[in-house]
Amino acid sequence: MNYTRREFLTLASLAPLALWPRRSTVFLPEGLQSLRGDVGFYTERGGTIGYYVTSDFLIVVDSQFPDTAEHFVQQIQSKNSRNIDILFNTHHHGDHTAGNFFLGPMSDEIVAHKDAVRLQRKRYSTGENADKQVYADTTFDEPFTVDTGSEQINARHFGPGHTGGDAIIHFEKANVVHLGDLVFNNVYPVIDVDTGEASIPGWITVLEKAVKTYPSDALFIFGHSVDDHDVTGSTAELLRMRDYLTALEEHVRKQKRAGKSVDEIVNAGFVPSFGHLKERWKGAFRHNIEATFKSIDE
Numbered sequence: 001m002n003y004t005r006r007e008f009l010t011l012a013s014l015a016p017l018a019l020w021p022r023r024s025t026v027f028l029p030e031g032l033q034s035l036r037g038d039v040g041f042y043t044e045r046g047g048t049i050g051y052y053v054t055s056d057f058l059i060v061v062d063s064q065f066p067d068t069a070e071h072f073v074q075q076i077q078s079k080n081s082r083n084i085d086i087l088f089n090t091h092h093h094g095d096h097t098a099g100n101f102f103l104g105p106m107s108d109e110i111v112a113h114k115d116a117v118r119l120q121r122k123r124y125s126t127g128e129n130a131d132k133q134v135y136a137d138t139t140f141d142e143p144f145t146v147d148t149g150s151e152q153i154n155a156r157h158f159g160p161g162h163t164g165g166d167a168i169i170h171f172e173k174a175n176v177v178h179l180g181d182l183v184f185n186n187v188y189p190v191i192d193v194d195t196g197e198a199s200i201p202g203w204i205t206v207l208e209k210a211v212k213t214y215p216s217d218a219l220f221i222f223g224h225s226v227d228d229h230d231v232t233g234s235t236a237e238l239l240r241m242r243d244y245l246t247a248l249e250e251h252v253r254k255q256k257r258a259g260k261s262v263d264e265i266v267n268a269g270f271v272p273s274f275g276h277l278k279e280r281w282k283g284a285f286r287h288n289i290e291a292t293f294k295s296i297d298e
């Protein structure tokens, strides 16, 4: 299992703001990465930030953490110093919403799926970061659309997957789709069945719907990857993620039926064909087995 020091944490620390730890050394922000048209992404710590910037508009997808959101703003302001017109949250997890604390006051509107806000309140409205929570003020259930004149943006929810309130944001003209954490590219995913209402069968369905819904030549932005550089890809990565979740569920179901315990399944080794996946944090593989074991009734 490979993971770098800054990614070393135990699953017990999947607590507010602790999902992706502070880097232990001085770092330089990775910088803005242009993709297509006026759309790009920014990685530093936590879920990938997406952005759309023109002289008239600034739209941002996800907010990482307050400190990294500030670094993002310092950089995007070199392109446009206006307020953020819309900040989308793809889901409630702290490494995608904690930066709302910094970005919220400079955003005209924060938009999320209604269940993302419900889950954010449920998970973070008590505890050490309760007073730093900033919630979306516009929620949607039916697809939410924005027309800037030069770009059409829509946010859709295809049902429970990575969490109960996932949103997928499509910049139609640029043909770029921000998937939030529906794809963990080449790393073991967070499967938040305990508090996030994640559904493995639902996640598989959502990925299949996404492949059917978006153009075959769309460019996708993923929440996490091996090293923060490999956070974009095509439908091939969506299908590989679907195949992993399918293989994981089949593998654990078979072993559970055979009377195996979580420890025995973990010790037996990788999910067949997916030994290449990396651990972004120590215990990620065990977490995948455990979460799947728990979610299988029979």
Ligand SMILES: [Zn+2]
Pocket: 091, 093, 162, 181, 190
């Ligand atoms: Zn997440």
